[in-house]
Amino acid sequence: MPTAVALEDATVAFRLGEARVYTAVEKANLAVGAGEFVAIVGPTGCGKSTLLNVAAGLLKPASGSVRIFDRPLPGLNREAGYLFQADALFPWKTALDNVAIGLEIAGLPRGEALARANDWLASVGLAHFGNRYPHMLSGGQRKRVGLAQVLIRDPKILLMDEPFGPLDAQTRQVMGNLLLDLWNRDRKAVLFVTHDLEEAIALADRVVIMSAGPSARIIGDWQVTLPRPRDIFETRLNKDFHALHREIWSVLKGEVMKGYVQSAEAEAG
Template sequence: MRTGEASTAVALHDATVAFRLADARLYTAVEQARLAVADGEFVAIVGPTGCGKSTLLNVAAGLLTPASGTVRIFDAPLTGLNREAGYLFQADALFPWKTAIDNVAIGLEIAGAPRTHALQRAQGWLESVGLGGFANRYPHMLSGGQRKRVGLAQVLIRDPKILLMDEPFGPLDAQTRQIIGNLLLQLWTADRKAVLFVTHDLEEAIALADRVVIMSAGPSSRIIGDWTVALPRPRDNFEIRLTHEFHALHREIWAVLRDEVMKGYAQAGEAVG
């Protein structure tokens, strides 16, 4: 946590998000969401497929404006794009024609930094994510896990106060996800930014986060649970999953989440039918 009194990095108060469908009907994706993320806090959002997890993230990013309710960033109303946030998507956002170091440096260059300075900083971030020797490789020459590391460096080089992460490790295999999860924990521990992390994986959420928030099945999805993860830090993404405390918390949350997952699958089957 930063020195001084902690402020609220992201605050959603009764945020409702609705979309107009092609047949002119109004579809309410998320209804009256209330969520507060403190400065330096790591909050994971878990819920069934299609429940509006990414929608909430996009509201916090300023990419979507709620139909009603308010969004505040560090206690100020959000009126456009959230300039305090860095966004890591599930899909790679790397430019295929640029090397790893150029992909990381571009954020500083766009902001007006001299290229030599941007490249120096980019090399430092590549070393921080374990890719110091891969600066001149293009994305197609990197593994999925390596591309995700470059993506992390690409976001973090701008030093955002808030990290918004939408299923960032979803495409990776289980072992690589845990390795990248540990890397994320190390980077976050060094400079505790506020993190809003969307995932389908309850184990991943508990292993990484300070709090786990559960959303109901949609439509009109709501936040129906908010658990504090009272597991010690610094935390190892591998070892913490073997503890009795981890499994006890997983059972407690899954008892609520399981019903919502089954509702989501049932609704998807009805839509297909």
């Protein structure tokens, strides 16, 4: 299997004033195969989103390397689509125009872009919502538009940063099943950041755990052997799901507690 994303000893540091340097992530090694779904879980502030931004080419590591399909990443990752936690929709554009805009910017004639956008809205269950503006849509519907907006450009890699975080539990499950259905069609490489260990196991082929920061490291990497195709709700009833959850949580729990202690100390002074 070719490697879609490879981080090799990637260290990310930020300068805080003239004399201080904050190391967010230290010597991260991670390989995501083409067609592989990998979830990253860890305490708040451990650098999960930082790793995603490195893979996107938005951050350059202080040391180490980033390779995309076995080639060094010189700048922005043109092979990737990025779905953020916050909505990235233009409020003055309809759902249809929001989905079509990426193709229009790329030079596709507007008529063809709109036709393809219509097809993608139908694929995410919004065939009759194309003329609605973002403020007229529910949170789950806006996430569907955002997903179509990213996937219409057919990226080879999908980067997802807590994309379902703001949604209620039921809508998260619906969106998870939609994501799996769309992913099963062409099996893009996915790097999915979440705080929710259950969500990570239910969706992914592998679950990667990060330590509490600063100088966060990747401290665990588990294969998820649950059968596909999966239904999120049914998968969570599987005894193997619970066994894997207990195994990963036994490692993750200590890091989560460290993260809470560090956050409390930072707030105190």
